[in-house]
Structure formats: structure tokens, C-alpha cells
Amino acid sequence: MKKVLVSFTLNGDPVTADVPVTWTLLKTLREYFELTGAKEGCGVGECGACTVIMDGQAINSCLCPISEVEGKSVTTIEGIAHKDGSLHPIQKAFLENNGVQCGFCTSGMIMSSKALLDHNPDPTEDDIRKSIAGNFCRCTGYVQIVESVEMAAKEGE
Amino acid sequence: MIDYDYRKPGNLEEVFNLLREYGPKATLVAGGTDVMVKIKNTKKAPEILISLRGLKELCYIRKNGDYHIGALTTHTMLEKSDLVQEELTALYEGASRIGSVQIRNVATIGGNICNAAPSADTAGPLLVLDAQVLIEGPEGKRRVPITEFFTGTYKTVRKEDEVVTGLQIPVEMEQFGSAYWKQSRRKAMNLPIVGIAVSLRLDNKTISESRIALTVAAPTPIRAYKAEEFLAGKPMDDEVLAEAGRIAASEASPRDSIRGKEWYRRDMIAVFVPRMARLAAERR
Numbered sequence: 001m002k003k004v005l006v007s008f009t010l011n012g013d014p015v016t017a018d019v020p021v022t023w024t025l026l027k028t029l030r031e032y033f034e035l036t037g038a039k040e041g042c043g044v045g046e047c048g049a050c051t052v053i054m055d056g057q058a059i060n061s062c063l064c065p066i067s068e069v070e071g072k073s074v075t076t077i078e079g080i081a082h083k084d085g086s087l088h089p090i091q092k093a094f095l096e097n098n099g100v101q102c103g104f105c106t107s108g109m110i111m112s113s114k115a116l117l118d119h120n121p122d123p124t125e126d127d128i129r130k131s132i133a134g135n136f137c138r139c140t141g142y143v144q145i146v147e148s149v150e151m152a153a154k155e156g157e
Numbered sequence: 158m159i160d161y162d163y164r165k166p167g168n169l170e171e172v173f174n175l176l177r178e179y180g181p182k183a184t185l186v187a188g189g190t191d192v193m194v195k196i197k198n199t200k201k202a203p204e205i206l207i208s209l210r211g212l213k214e215l216c217y218i219r220k221n222g223d224y225h226i227g228a229l230t231t232h233t234m235l236e237k238s239d240l241v242q243e244e245l246t247a248l249y250e251g252a253s254r255i256g257s258v259q260i261r262n263v264a265t266i267g268g269n270i271c272n273a274a275p276s277a278d279t280a281g282p283l284l285v286l287d288a289q290v291l292i293e294g295p296e297g298k299r300r301v302p303i304t305e306f307f308t309g310t311y312k313t314v315r316k317e318d319e320v321v322t323g324l325q326i327p328v329e330m331e332q333f334g335s336a337y338w339k340q341s342r343r344k345a346m347n348l349p350i351v352g353i354a355v356s357l358r359l360d361n362k363t364i365s366e367s368r369i370a371l372t373v374a375a376p377t378p379i380r381a382y383k384a385e386e387f388l389a390g391k392p393m394d395d396e397v398l399a400e401a402g403r404i405a406a407s408e409a410s411p412r413d414s415i416r417g418k419e420w421y422r423r424d425m426i427a428v429f430v431p432r433m434a435r436l437a438a439e440r441r
Contacts, residue, residue, distance in 0.1 A: 021163045045260055067163045070165075134257020
């Protein structure tokens with residue numbers, strides 16, 4: 001199996017991955033960099049558990065061939081807390097509002113929410129629901145999740 | 158074990174060279190939201206995937222005489238474009254209803270039409286906007302009206318050694334209003350049960366010209382020509398629009414599927430052709 005060297009910025013640090021050309025960004029994150037925050041749910045771009053931010057946009061890392069990451073900047077759930085270990089306002093808001101139940105969708109939910117708030121710090125409920133429409137929570141706790149994002153937006157003001 | 162090579166050329170010339178070298182063993186990929194899914198679902202891959210994402214020059218939305226849209230333009234770019242939203246509204250509605258934010262951020266309009274699903278959300282809007290598909294191959298460029306582009310389910314006129322580079326929409330469409338309805342069970346992450354697009358131009362209160370397109374209503378996205386002919390020169394009233402809806406429903410050949418029954422699809426066409434015609438008229 002052919003391998004590729006791919007250099008990109010991962011959570012602020014320059015990195016190089018040496019992986020098979022058939023690997024996705026998700027597989028590279030989980031199995032090469034051992035960052036297991038992004039999850040594989042469906043593996044075909046429907047559930048959003050693998051959501052990461054690449055060059056400012058939320059993407060499904062399970063559908064992203066690793067070669068497409070060359071030169072890009074990728075942020076995962078592991079990269080959003082502050083350097084001193086204190087949580088990002090969105091993470092805090094999810095904890096305070098019970099936005100987390102089983103936790104499987106949480107990394108993706110938070111990354112989609114972060115991509116939204118980075119572009120639109122004052123979203124409507126409709127904006128929030130649209131931006132997490134590609135993130136499935138099978139514990140069905142959407143109300144608390146939406147409230148968490150609303151709180152994070154308010155805290156960010 | 159799924160195995161393939163993945164190449165990302167920086168210009169069209171290199172794409173043509175790779176296509177010449179690998180022929181049927183190659184598959185073109187842009188956003189990957191159809192191609193990568195198919196590989197995962199079927200556990201079968203081509204020998205080589207040729208990524209078009211290095212062709213940055215095919216990523217544009219411009220009004221320069223006609224409207225020009227590059228094949229690598231993402232659905233997010235279409236959704237966020239004021240030009241598309243205001244002047245090509247049906248296309249805005251199609252692009253903004255595909256998949257999710259994550260899908261729209263990478264999925265391209267060229268990919269949507271080249272995948273040629275009967276449900277493609279940009280196909281109906283492009284049909285009523287009279288789009289031309291720009292195709293480039295080793296022998297040069299050609300353009301194909303979108304009405305002739307789809308030759309079957311998941312089939313197009315694009316030859317193996319060609320690349321769809323963009324779409325051109327005639328400037329005359331600025332005199333038309335347009336609208337697209339995606340009938341689906343959920344508001345996101347769903348394929349349409351049926352899709353209805355309408356564009357029209359009014360002369361006082363008379364419909365001077367209209368286009369009606371239907372998706373998931375036949376093996377390919379189609380125009381409802383008989384309903385269009387019926388509308389020409391008619392007043393914009395409820396009875397006329399209802400009859401156009403019935404004619405369009407009779408022109409469709411939908412099937413029963415897990416998403417919807419044939420009778421339901423026909424019923425929804427009859428309901429939404431008039432509604433989309435009204436909406437299109439308001440937009441002019």
C-alpha cells in the first residue's frame with residue numbers, strides 16, 4: 001500500500017504524518033496522532049461525530065482523504081482548551097447545561113458549534129440548529145445542546 | 158483491503174495526462190462526499206483517485222455578461238453568495254438544502270451534477286435556469302445544455318477523459334424569478350422525496366415564459382415541457398397553476414421507493430408546481 005507524507009498544522013503545531021494514501025483525516029488523527037476525541041460513527045458523513053475544523057470550516061474528517069490536508073490547519077476537540085488546561089467556553093457551557101449525555105456526539109457537536117461561533121458570535125436558535133444539523137445525538141438531548149451553544153455565545157460577548 | 162492511489166494535480170493539463178494514462182481505472186473526485194462514501198459502502202475502489210481540489214481556478218461565482226460558476230465551487234460558497242441568493246434564488250435554495258454544513262463545506266456543484274443522482278439538489282435549479290455545462294477534454298472545450306447532460310441514473314455525457322469545469326447561466330435569467338422546493342421528511346441530512354423547481358417571467362400578469370424541473374421524478378432530473386407550454390401566455394391564476402401542476406405530475410415517471418410512493422410523488426408535484434410558480438413570480 002502506497003504511503004504519503006503529509007505536513008499540516010494540527011492544533012497549532014506543525015506536524016507531518018507518514019500514513020497510507022487511503023487513510024482519511026479521521027483515521028490519521030486517531031491512529032497516527034492518537035487523538036481519539038473525533039469519533040467514527042457512521043463513517044460516511046452522516047452523523048458528524050468525526051467533525052473537526054479545517055481552515056476555519058467544519059468538515060467530516062471521515063470523508064477527508066489525508067492528501068487533502070497538506071498545508072492546511074486542523075483543529076480538533078483536543079486543541080480548543082486553553083494551554084493551562086482550563087476549558088473553552090463552549091466546553092464549559094456543555095458541562096453546565098447537561099449538553100453531554102453519553103458523550104459520543106459531543107466532540108463533533110462542540111466543533112460544529114465552534115465553527116459557527118467563530119464566524120457568527122451572536123447566532124439565532126435557527127442558526128445553531130442549522131449548524132448542528134449534521135451532528136446526530138442519539139441520546140436525543142438536542143434542547144440542552146442548543147442551550148449550551150446559546151450560553152457559550154452569551155459568555156463570549 | 159481497499160487500496161488505491163490518490164493524486165492531486167495542480168492544473169487541468171496534469172489531470173488530462175493522468176486520465177490518459179489510467180483511463181477507466183481512474184475516478185475523478187472533488188469534495189468526496191459521494192465518491193468516498195461509495196468506496197466505503199461498496200468496498201470497491203478504482204486504481205487511482207484523481208482529486209480536482211488542487212484546481213483553485215475552478216472555484217468562482219461571477220456575473221460577467223452571463224453568470225459563471227466554477228465546477229469546484231462548494232455549496233457553502235453558493236449559499237453565502239448574495240448574487241446567487243438574489244438573482245439565482247432556486248440555486249441558492251438547492252445548494253443550501255444539501256446534506257449538512259460539513260457536507261456543503263466540501264461538496265461541489267460540479268460533483269453534484271457529475272454524480273448525476275436523480276435527486277441532485279442543484280439539478281432542478283440548474284434546469285430551470287437554463288444552465289450550460291462547460292466540459293473540457295484533451296481535444297478542447299465543449300458546452301452542453303444541462304437538459305442534455307444527464308443520460309441516465311448516475312450517467313452523464315461526460316466522457317472518461319473529460320472534466321466538467323463549470324456552468325454558465327444566460328444573463329436573460331435575471332428577468333426570471335425562480336424557486337426550488339425539496340420535499341423531505343427532515344429539514345437536513347436527507348434526500349428529497351421529490352424536488353420541484355420553477356422559473357418564470359411575467360409580462361404584466363401573464364406568464365410569458367416558464368421552466369419547470371422535477372427531480373426524483375424520473376431516472377434523471379427532467380423538465381416538464383408540456384406544463385411549460387401550457388403556461389405560456391396564460392394568466393397567473395389558481396386554476397391555471399393547478400392545471401400546470403397536474404400536467405407536470407403526468408409528465409413525471411416516478412417510482413415507488415423507500416422514501417416515497419409513486420402516487421405521493423405525483424401528488425406533491427401537483428401541489429408544489431403551483432406554489433413554486435407563485436414564489437418565483439413574487440421574486441420578479
